Amino acid sequence: MYSTARWLFGLAVAIAFQATSVAWAASPEAVHGQHGMVASRSALASQVGADIMRGGGNAIDAAVATGFALAVTYPDAGNLGGGGFMVIRLADGRVVTNDHRERAPAGAQRDMYLDASGNVVAGRSTQTHLAAGVPGSVAGMLDVLEKYGTLPRKTIMAPAIRLASDGFVLNGDLAEQFGEAAEEFSKHAGSARVFLKKDGGRYRPGDRFKQPELARTLELIAAKGKDGFYTGKTADLIVAEMKRGGGLISAADLADYKSVWREPIKGQYRGYQIYSMAPPSSGGVLLVQMLNMLEPFDIKASGYGSAATIHLMVEAERRAYADRAEYLGDPDFYPVPIAKLTDKRYAVQRFSDFDATRATLSTSVGPGLAREESPQTTHFSVMDAAGNAVACTTTLNLSFGSKIVVEGAGFLLNNEMDDFSARANTPNSYGLIGRVANSIEPGKRMLSSMTPTIVVDSEGRTRLVTGSPGGSTIITTVLQIVINVIDHGMDVSDAVGAPRFHHQWMPDRVVYEPWGISPDTLKILQSRGHTFVPLPWGRGIGDANTVMRSGDDLLGMSDPRNRGGAAGY
Numbered sequence: 001m002y003s004t005a006r007w008l009f010g011l012a013v014a015i016a017f018q019a020t021s022v023a024w025a026a027s028p029e030a031v032h033g034q035h036g037m038v039a040s041r042s043a044l045a046s047q048v049g050a051d052i053m054r055g056g057g058n059a060i061d062a063a064v065a066t067g068f069a070l071a072v073t074y075p076d077a078g079n080l081g082g083g084g085f086m087v088i089r090l091a092d093g094r095v096v097t098n099d100h101r102e103r104a105p106a107g108a109q110r111d112m113y114l115d116a117s118g119n120v121v122a123g124r125s126t127q128t129h130l131a132a133g134v135p136g137s138v139a140g141m142l143d144v145l146e147k148y149g150t151l152p153r154k155t156i157m158a159p160a161i162r163l164a165s166d167g168f169v170l171n172g173d174l175a176e177q178f179g180e181a182a183e184e185f186s187k188h189a190g191s192a193r194v195f196l197k198k199d200g201g202r203y204r205p206g207d208r209f210k211q212p213e214l215a216r217t218l219e220l221i222a223a224k225g226k227d228g229f230y231t232g233k234t235a236d237l238i239v240a241e242m243k244r245g246g247g248l249i250s251a252a253d254l255a256d257y258k259s260v261w262r263e264p265i266k267g268q269y270r271g272y273q274i275y276s277m278a279p280p281s282s283g284g285v286l287l288v289q290m291l292n293m294l295e296p297f298d299i300k301a302s303g304y305g306s307a308a309t310i311h312l313m314v315e316a317e318r319r320a321y322a323d324r325a326e327y328l329g330d331p332d333f334y335p336v337p338i339a340k341l342t343d344k345r346y347a348v349q350r351f352s353d354f355d356a357t358r359a360t361l362s363t364s365v366g367p368g369l370a371r372e373e374s375p376q377t378t379h380f381s382v383m384d385a386a387g388n389a390v391a392c393t394t395t396l397n398l399s400f401g402s403k404i405v406v407e408g409a410g411f412l413l414n415n416e417m418d419d420f421s422a423r424a425n426t427p428n429s430y431g432l433i434g435r436v437a438n439s440i441e442p443g444k445r446m447l448s449s450m451t452p453t454i455v456v457d458s459e460g461r462t463r464l465v466t467g468s469p470g471g472s473t474i475i476t477t478v479l480q481i482v483i484n485v486i487d488h489g490m491d492v493s494d495a496v497g498a499p500r501f502h503h504q505w506m507p508d509r510v511v512y513e514p515w516g517i518s519p520d521t522l523k524i525l526q527s528r529g530h531t532f533v534p535l536p537w538g539r540g541i542g543d544a545n546t547v548m549r550s551g552d553d554l555l556g557m558s559d560p561r562n563r564g565g566a567a568g569y
């Protein structure tokens, strides 16, 4: 009798709890703080950034500390041997961006990935020493710290050095990813030494993972700054690795590398200011171009997830990505028509053939099957109470880059050269097509899709700091988050958690997340001529670790598609 009553009471509580929690939110809670907030793919790295702010650093200090920590705790994409972009808004309202994208070595040639018959040699631009561009991350992070940080380099780098030398306990997520790449790692002595156990066995969740060689490289950088990487011992080790594996990066390439301060791409959308990354990323230009095409339409009224809204957004995406293939590349080598592409009048003209009832089929340039997306670029977002904000996207390109660790230096080399157009109109790893604007030239930066973005409200306060990995899907992921916040009024957890879709002109299809589009909505869209493909890869589209301001609260949201973390106070 007593136990039945208890059981009934328990059931009632469970039902009440369930009903309340369903009413609260569809997505996991964001992390709240008032003073500083970091959201990244690694909870350990986010904590490093939050601790730096708690210890008196600003958001820029925290971003650089998080960046170095990610090179240790998320080696899939966090890096010393890769490159990235940072969009920074300072407390006084100035916005600057740092381009630390990799460059083609001086010995690179336009046709270096083609065989004698002019065909692309599979794997050469992704799995060999020739795949690596000259790394930019160390130069970028140190330049950013020197210009806008407040704490000494050694303080900023100490947590990363500690995590590398003392090690950290591997969670299932990382151990699984090491396992997936184990066979590739075993082909290179330097990589096997880091990512496999001494007996050649695989790491398991719960194992302590130490990286003594990486710790020594980080110590050299902490002591000597850029010279600790681009000259001296680390540079010698990179050049020796290149000699061993037939790569091109020379001592002169390393000594010549410089990060570049670029004007941000600016846009306005429904009274908000949008700041994002300029070429050599295509992200900012395409984001603003798509927002410009969408602004004349009442997306709030057509509603999240409706056939009308999806149709509209897909048509904007189709047109913007077609422009990407033709016009976008490194602006130091090719005259990218930035002003024209981001002009609202151009958007009106470009969208003038939009038909609300029919899909405009992408012209046939060859199908180009997009490969499975791997989540191995990474984005992190930082805000402090003073109003400084940093959006940083960084990468080795594919999962663990070339999977080649520089022997003795303990870090992975990127395979970013694959982001060039190896041959005109031939899709790269993401099915993206490019032409002369993105052809290989010595010293040129390969075109990126990375879209670190800051959104400022009409009162001049930073509202949103966001970005994502996901190759070609990065730009449409950021677009959807901006629209979720501005048009649909979602809070940060729903804006980041909401299902996503993606179209990139070629191949002419919409990829969508499981359960993301209802069957009757799909039917309507198919009847308008769209082709829909359920997500052909596992983890969803993107990994948009985002920070948003709500009143005086800073809300940190690590994308629920993955196992990152936000930390703040």
Ligand code: DON
Binding pocket: 373, 374, 375, 376, 377, 395, 396, 397, 398, 399, 416, 419, 447, 448, 449, 450, 468, 469, 470, 471, 472, 474
């Ligand atoms: O710069 C780019 O656009 C690519 N290298 C990004 C790669 C990426 O996002 C991989 N992760 N999914």
